[in-house]
Amino acid sequence: MVLNDFTNGRIAISEDTRSRVLAAAADLGYAPNPVGKMLAQGNNYLVGVFAYHRVFPYETDDFFFPYLTGIQREASEQKYNVLLFTRYQNTEKAGIYNNSMNSLLLADGSILLGGNPNREELRRLFDEGYPFVYIGRREIPGCQINWVAHDYETGAAEAMEHLLELGHRRMAFVSTDATHEPQQDKLAGCEQAMIEYPDARLIRYQFSDFVPSKLFLDEIMAQGITAILCDYSILFEEILQLLYQAGMRLPQDISVLSMTTATNSLPYMLKPSHIQLNQRAVGVTATRILVQRIHGEIDHPQQVKLPCQFVPGATTGPLKR
Amino acid sequence: MVLNDFTNGRIAISEDTRSRVLAAAADLGYAPNPVGKMLAQGNNYLVGVFAYHRVFPYETDDFFFPYLTGIQREASEQKYNVLLFTRYQNTEKAGIYNNSMNSLLLADGSILLGGNPNREELRRLFDEGYPFVYIGRREIPGCQINWVAHDYETGAAEAMEHLLELGHRRMAFVSTDATHEPQQDKLAGCEQAMIEYPDARLIRYQFSDFVPSKLFLDEIMAQGITAILCDYSILFEEILQLLYQAGMRLPQDISVLSMTTATNSLPYMLKPSHIQLNQRAVGVTATRILVQRIHGEIDHPQQVKLPCQFVPGATTGPLKR
DNA sequence: CTGAAAGCGCTTACAG
DNA sequence: CTGAAAGCGCTTACAG
Numbered sequence: 001m002v003l004n005d006f007t008n009g010r011i012a013i014s015e016d017t018r019s020r021v022l023a024a025a026a027d028l029g030y031a032p033n034p035v036g037k038m039l040a041q042g043n044n045y046l047v048g049v050f051a052y053h054r055v056f057p058y059e060t061d062d063f064f065f066p067y068l069t070g071i072q073r074e075a076s077e078q079k080y081n082v083l084l085f086t087r088y089q090n091t092e093k094a095g096i097y098n099n100s101m102n103s104l105l106l107a108d109g110s111i112l113l114g115g116n117p118n119r120e121e122l123r124r125l126f127d128e129g130y131p132f133v134y135i136g137r138r139e140i141p142g143c144q145i146n147w148v149a150h151d152y153e154t155g156a157a158e159a160m161e162h163l164l165e166l167g168h169r170r171m172a173f174v175s176t177d178a179t180h181e182p183q184q185d186k187l188a189g190c191e192q193a194m195i196e197y198p199d200a201r202l203i204r205y206q207f208s209d210f211v212p213s214k215l216f217l218d219e220i221m222a223q224g225i226t227a228i229l230c231d232y233s234i235l236f237e238e239i240l241q242l243l244y245q246a247g248m249r250l251p252q253d254i255s256v257l258s259m260t261t262a263t264n265s266l267p268y269m270l271k272p273s274h275i276q277l278n279q280r281a282v283g284v285t286a287t288r289i290l291v292q293r294i295h296g297e298i299d300h301p302q303q304v305k306l307p308c309q310f311v312p313g314a315t316t317g318p319l320k321r
Numbered sequence: 322m323v324l325n326d327f328t329n330g331r332i333a334i335s336e337d338t339r340s341r342v343l344a345a346a347a348d349l350g351y352a353p354n355p356v357g358k359m360l361a362q363g364n365n366y367l368v369g370v371f372a373y374h375r376v377f378p379y380e381t382d383d384f385f386f387p388y389l390t391g392i393q394r395e396a397s398e399q400k401y402n403v404l405l406f407t408r409y410q411n412t413e414k415a416g417i418y419n420n421s422m423n424s425l426l427l428a429d430g431s432i433l434l435g436g437n438p439n440r441e442e443l444r445r446l447f448d449e450g451y452p453f454v455y456i457g458r459r460e461i462p463g464c465q466i467n468w469v470a471h472d473y474e475t476g477a478a479e480a481m482e483h484l485l486e487l488g489h490r491r492m493a494f495v496s497t498d499a500t501h502e503p504q505q506d507k508l509a510g511c512e513q514a515m516i517e518y519p520d521a522r523l524i525r526y527q528f529s530d531f532v533p534s535k536l537f538l539d540e541i542m543a544q545g546i547t548a549i550l551c552d553y554s555i556l557f558e559e560i561l562q563l564l565y566q567a568g569m570r571l572p573q574d575i576s577v578l579s580m581t582t583a584t585n586s587l588p589y590m591l592k593p594s595h596i597q598l599n600q601r602a603v604g605v606t607a608t609r610i611l612v613q614r615i616h617g618e619i620d621h622p623q624q625v626k627l628p629c630q631f632v633p634g635a636t637t638g639p640l641k642r
Numbered sequence: 643c644t645g646a647a648a649g650c651g652c653t654t655a656c657a658g
Numbered sequence: 659c660t661g662a663a664a665g666c667g668c669t670t671a672c673a674g
Contacts, residue, residue: 643674644673644674645672645673645674646672646673646674647670647671647672647673648669648670648671648672649668649669649670650667650668650669650670651666652665652666653664653665653666654663654664654665654666655663655664656661656662656663656664657660657661657662657663658659658660658661658662
């Protein structure tokens with residue numbers, strides 16, 4: 001009772017007794033075994049983090065960490081520790097369920113993320129009533145899961161508007177083979193901005209269709225494309241590299257932008273034009289919702305979009321005539 | 322016994338029984354409560370991570386993550402999960418012991434890091450026999466703790482040699498108020514390289530001594546200094562900013578380098594000259610040692626230095642005459 | 643305040 | 659293979 005700081009209430013403990021107990025504990029180097037506490041109390045004060053695909057297929061490792069910073073901050077705020085589920089991460093069939101058994105139970109609830117989740121697992125997790133929040137919009141037919149996402153639609157509209165105002169009319173949207181919700185949102189934003197420019201055209205490409213990738217440049221040229229919108233920052237970097245090797249100058253010869261946060265764009269040493277994501281805020285919000293859900297303070301599913309912003313840089317410029 | 326995959330050995334289970342048990346478990350959606358297992362077995366398969374000072378005083382948040390990547394990878398390899406101790410991190414008196422009670426006990430052992438640890442805590446942790454590995458060289462008089470560090474001495478010697486070969490003779494080593502082991506190693510490396518250049522001079526400065534910081538430039542000028550070695554990357558960035566605002570050109574007017582990993586050095590958009598740290602490898606090695614220690618496969622203290630390398634960039638150049 | 647009991651969900655012998 | 663018991667280290671009533 002002393003060590004738990006009277007949390008029980010009811011029983012008064014004299015200051016003398018209290019200090020004697022504390023002194024004895026300090027003397028013995030005693031600290032309560034947290035596992036015993038957890039078993040008896042049923043609350044572990046643990047926010048889990050599970051990432052589908054250890055290495056993000058569309059983004060670098062670094063992409064993960066700003067979210068984690070947000071998760072950490074809010075977990076700390078809420079007096080929770082953070083548990084990274086890495087144990088089964090490098091197995092072939094890496095997933096939440098191993099031998100059909102939920103491996104997240106040590107955490108009171110979990111934040112999930114990753115480009116391409118196993119939707120069946122999410123459904124089952126939902127059906128079991130395990131508390132979780134997905135980072136990124138993910139729709140599971142028939143159930144409303146909690147998610148916190150970037151408002152790509154608005155960001156993409158801003159990006160497209162930027163290009164249109166610079167005079168570009170023939171543009172390419174380049175992505176990988178994935179057609180998940182974030183990509184749909186980006187495309188929707190682009191189309192929305194293009195409504196007022198009936199002569200504008202946005203052609204979609206799968207970068208992986210071009211082998212060797214140099215063929216992509218030929219296609220761009222053939223189509224008279226003057227601006228490229230890259231779905232993910234990895235693509236942005238690859239394409240910049242390609243253009244650089246081909247001797248093209250930015251932004252005189254062509255404009256390129258990234259639809260997710262990009263760092264200083266080597267090899268050109270130009271400030272990248274990109275949609276800046278507020279990843280930390282997304283991590284914080286997801287964690288806040290998760291903890292509320294764990295505490296039973298939420299009944300309705302939470303689906304939140306946080307604003308993101310297009311930031312013009314030096315990789316986009318006016319259309320050359 | 323079925324769910325634990327015969328780990329007990331001895332008792333044979335027929336394939337029929339086995340599949341019936343598994344089917345029943347799947348049917349019920351049963352998964353063993355990990356807390357029960359932990360209490361009964363005594364092994365939690367948890368690698369803890371505790372960082373002194375949530376925000377690194379000398380480095381950015383980003384500095385932390387490459388280590389964490391390494392920790393995650395190796396933990397995953399060893400079938401361990403990773404526990405980030407954030408729960409007490411934002412308390413004023415944030416430390417390992419709260420009310421003199423060890424708060425790391427949920428993890429079987431922990432990786433510790435941060436510029437300025439509480440050495441008394443480390444000693445106590447050591448005395449209690451709690452398994453831990455420090456990231457970075459830290460000496461505790463009277464006990465040999467495990468640590469894994471960057472070999473700053475070699476890296477610093479390379480950096481200094483680089484400057485000397487470019488013709489620089491009057492140089493500044495700029496640091497914060499901290500005088501911990503890493504700084505000592507860096508200085509030792511510099512001095513070693515200077516042995517063959519008796520006319521070379523390295524002046525030490527505390528950046529915080531100069532308020533406003535512009536006064537630092539005056540001092541640099543007055544002393545005829547032509548190259549600045551920055552202890553940490555944050556200092557590197559601050560000083561570049563300062564030089565930029567003063568209209569100085571790099572590397573014509575002055576050379577600057579960072580003694581830890583630096584990213585593309587805004588505001589100049591030049592590739593930074595810096596010591597590149599192999600943070601991921603340090604994280605991996607620390608975790609490997611920790612797990613060996615947990616498993617009792619280590620008796621002697623492990624103190625390991627991993628190589629790091631000076632990478633010349635565009636922020637350093639030949640001395641102008 | 644004190645003491646003894648039951649229970650949290652497992653594992654580990656042990657007897658059959 | 660099966661069953662019953664003890665124990666891991668706590669918390670939570672409950673009686674005194």
